[in-house]
Amino acid sequence: GAVVSQHPSRVICKSGTSVKIECRSLDFQATTMFWYRQFPKKSLMLMATSNEGSKATYEQGVEKDKFLINHASLTLSTLTVTSAHPEDSSFYICSALPLAGGQGQDTQYFGPGTRLTVL
Amino acid sequence: GNSVTQMEGPVTLSEEAFLTINCTYTATGYPSLFWYVQYPGEGLQLLLKATKADDKGSNKGFEATYRKETTSFHLEKGSVQVSDSAVYFCALSFTGGGNKLTFGTGTQLKVEL
Numbered sequence: 001g002a003v004v005s006q007h008p009s010r011v012i013c014k015s016g017t018s019v020k021i022e023c024r025s026l027d028f029q030a031t032t033m034f035w036y037r038q039f040p041k042k043s044l045m046l047m048a049t050s051n052e053g054s055k056a057t058y059e060q061g062v063e064k065d066k067f068l069i070n071h072a073s074l075t076l077s078t079l080t081v082t083s084a085h086p087e088d089s090s091f092y093i094c095s096a097l098p099l100a101g102g103q104g105q106d107t108q109y110f111g112p113g114t115r116l117t118v119l
Numbered sequence: 120g121n122s123v124t125q126m127e128g129p130v131t132l133s134e135e136a137f138l139t140i141n142c143t144y145t146a147t148g149y150p151s152l153f154w155y156v157q158y159p160g161e162g163l164q165l166l167l168k169a170t171k172a173d174d175k176g177s178n179k180g181f182e183a184t185y186r187k188e189t190t191s192f193h194l195e196k197g198s199v200q201v202s203d204s205a206v207y208f209c210a211l212s213f214t215g216g217g218n219k220l221t222f223g224t225g226t227q228l229k230v231e232l
Contacts, residue, residue, distance in 0.1 A: 034220075042225075095163075097218050107151075110163040110164065
């Protein structure tokens with residue numbers, strides 16, 4: 001149980017285009033999902049907290065107009081990188097927190113990540 | 120603020136050697152503690168966790184004990200395998216703090232034959 005999927009697993013795009021990444025909890029509901037960015041040989045940097053039915057909360061220094069987050073249902077959150085540039089190339093990872101009261105509600109379950117390369 | 124400190128890697132061991140990866144934390148209150156593992160090219164997988172002092176988390180031969188006195192959560196395994204080669208992340212979170220995870224910098228483990 002507690003499986004989180006991401007799509008696509010890797011994407012290459014041209015500079016100036018937008019890219020959407022999906023994060024789904026497959027066998028549980030999650031009111032809260034998190035988006036992270038991981039640089040090579042570095043730890044994960046929390047970008048934003050995504051709550052179902054409300055606006056995402058962004059960490060300091062993360063541009064909310066550049067990284068659009070939508071959490072329209074209890075099993076799906078999306079991250080759209082708008083007007084992507086080469087410096088946005090990175091490994092993006094999402095995680096999902098099971099619904100309050102559910103098993104493992106204090107544990108984040110991670111997706112496999114999406115490798116974004118902007119040319 | 121909260122922080123997690125891990126020993127720097129890479130750690131290189133021979134197969135069947137004993138593994139210890141140190142992790143200490145700084146936090147106000149009593150967080151839940153986690154170890155996550157990341158295999159090459161993949162996302163993070165929960166390895167084990169402990170939610171209160173003296174709890175021992177264990178999974179796949181790995182174990183870690185929540186030590187409040189030393190604010191530590193060291194990861195151990197008695198006999199490592201080549202397949203254990205990965206990056207290991209120690210992390211903490213507070214249920215009342217939105218469950219945001221604070222990660223250590225990660226420790227790369229390489230196990231050789």
